[in-house]
Amino acid sequence: MSDSKLKVIVIGSGIAGLAAASVLREHHVVTVxxxxDRQFAxxxxxxxxxxxxxxxxxSRGFDPYHAGGVPCKGYRSFNKSGELVEDFxxxxxxxxxxxxxxxxxxxxRDELMRTATAxxxxxxxxxxxxxxxxxxxxVDLDPDASLITLSDGSIVEGDVVIVADGIHxxxxxxxxLDEQQRPKKTGLTLFRISVSAEDVRKALGQLPEWWNPEGDDSRLNILQADDGTHRILAHYPLKHHEYRNFSCLLPMPKDREDVVESWYADGDKKEMLQNFEDFNQQIHSVLSVATEVKFHDLEDMEPLFRWNKGxxxxxxxxxxxxxxLQGQGANMAIEDADSLRLLLPGMTHEEIAFTLQRIDSVRRPRATQVLMDTRQQAKDVTVEDRMAKMDYNCGYRGIHEALKGLQ
Ligand SMILES: Cc1cc2nc3c(=O)[nH]c(=O)nc-3n(C[C@H](O)[C@H](O)[C@H](O)COP(=O)(O)OP(=O)(O)OC[C@H]3O[C@@H](n4cnc5c(N)ncnc54)[C@H](O)[C@@H]3O)c2cc1C
Incomplete structure (x- = not known):
């Protein structure tokens, strides 16, 4: 095997594409x-x-502080009024x-852009x-020849193509080779907002006592309606506690069955506030400060029979x-990226095809298990069950360890 770098094409600069580029740049020539555009929503x-x-x-030079990551110290669950049920x-x-x-x-995404391109x-x-x-x-891909066609009609050839073009x-x-298999709605709908501490101070005079960067504000907090309406509200701090995420989950309204899904669709703030008006009033008043509301019907997809061709x-x-519901979608994308370490400089086209098959054989069963566990998470599960899933998810130690598990 020579030491010549592979010419790698990555399609898509989302979390999967940029994580893949961050891993592959170490040994190869990578074009995404x-x-x-650069500021893509x-x-x-x-x-x-x-x-x-x-x-x-x-291991890729990622800087959690630069990315504003707040380390989580556990979970707290509450009833909808905000009374603590369990601190975990x-x-x-x-x-x-x-x-x-x-x-x-x-x-x-910005930090992954840095690890891919700095x-x-x-x-x-x-x-x-x-x-x-x-x-x-x-606009087109020939997986066997590792050729892509761009929107201007030009054709680019690589040694390998990583397809990271997202949910749709x-x-x-x-x-x-299956046009039918695509994501489907799961019957759950989510309003998502992130509110800045500055906006809350301006609108409400001060931050609520539970939003206290100096105090014990490092939990993922979950409020459950427990009244048969299956409504859940999760909130947690972001960006050095300067922002807060609120995810408000509810059964999908009937009139949305035929709506084409987009992550970037705007939601109606009034509708969100109405749906959660009986939740803790302090939280409700913070929701009312939101300047941007996103609205998604949650989708998932039956496991594919193959991730690889040619x-x-x-x-x-x-x-x-x-x-x-398990917060593992992007984490699976990062694990996929790590598996690309098996692509080595100087590999022949046959060796590349064989390596991609090996990656498929390890990654697909694991992602399928995480998908099944995520579906289970939508139902009532015990704390022990949640921790067992967490151990399975978080205990992953990279592609080389995973391959050892196959032997
Ligand atoms: C509400 C919500 C909350 C979530 N929370 C979490 C969480 O807490 N933890 C977690 O791990 N995951 C979470 N996820 C999942 C996570 O966001 C996704 O799994 C992850 O973003 C997928 O990244 P991706 O790169 O595969 O796709 P995307 O981020 O969608 O990127 C695809 C990219 O490909 C580009 N593209 C598409 N087609 C083409 C083309 N033909 N040519 C060129 N470019 C193209 C697109 O423009 C886009 O930039 C959440 C998802 C949702 C909806």
Whole structure:
């Protein structure tokens, strides 16, 4: 095997594409094609990166402080009035070797853009920065020849193509050869907002006592209606406690069955406030300060029969769409990215195809298990059950350990 770098094409600069580029840049020449522009809307709402993701990102020069990540110290559950039901501390770092970070989705993407494209010396890693080509859609893919067609009609050839074009992947059928398999609505709808401390101070005079960066404000808090309406409100701090995420979950209204889903769709603040008006009044008044409300019907997708064809591989939501009920979607994308370490300089095209098959054989069963556990999470589960799932999710130690498990 020679030491010549592979020419890698990555389609999509979301979390999966940029995490993949951050890993692959170490040994290869990486070009990412993104149909949006540099400021492409990624949403400023919150998300959680668990130790299985954080452990991998730290090895790529990822800086949790730079990304505004707030380390989570456990969960608290409340009834809808805000009375504490259970406080469940978790020492993520002690138990799984890294923090669980609560951060803005846009900050995570910005930091991944840095780990993919900053100089090796800035990050303390090896390899040349990946190149990101914005405003360029990939309109076709030939996985066997590792060829892509761009929106201007030009054709680009790589040694390998990583397909990270997201939940509504247009290129998925080129690999699965199945036009029918796509994400479906799960019957749950989510309002999501992130509110700044500054806006709350301006509107309400001061922050509520539970939003106290100096105090014990490092839990993921969950309020449950417990009145048969299946409404849940989760809130947690973001960006050094300067922001707060609120996710308000409820059964999907009947009239939304035919609405085409988008992560970036705006929601109606009045509707959100009405749906949660019987929840804790202090929380309700913070919700009323929101300047931007996002509204999604949650979707997931039956496990695919293949993620790989020829020299192309699906990763991220294109490969495994799941709801955010376990907060593992992006973490699975980061694990997918880590598996690309198996692609080595100088590999022949046959070796690349074989390596992608190996990755598929390890990653697909794990992502399927996490999808099934996430579906289970929508039902009543015990604390012990939740912790067992958490151990499974957060205990992942990378592709080399996973391959050992197969032997
Ligand atoms: C409400 C909500 C909350 C969530 N919370 C969490 C959480 O707490 N923790 C967690 O781990 N996960 C969470 N997730 C899931 C997580 O956000 C996704 O799993 C993750 O963002 C998927 O990343 P991706 O790169 O696969 O897709 P995306 O981020 O959608 O990126 C796809 C990219 O591909 C580009 N693209 C698409 N088609 C083309 C094309 N033809 N050519 C070029 N570019 C193209 C798009 O423009 C986009 O930039 C949440 C999801 C939702 C909806």
């Amino acid at each position: 094609y993104e149909r949006g 990624t949403g400023g709402q919150g998300m959680c990166v668990f130790p299985n993701g954080v452990n991998i990102l730290l 501390p978790i020492d993520f770092r002690g138990r799984y070797g890294a923090d669980m970070l609560m951060m803005k989705r846009s900050d995570l 100089s090796a010396s800035e990050l303390g890693v090896n390899g040349d920065p990946a190149r990101v080509v914005f405003n360029t859609s990939v 992947s247009g290129l998925r059928p080129k690999i699965t 020299r192309a591989l699906l990763v991220g939501d294109a490969a495994h769409t799941m709801t955010p």
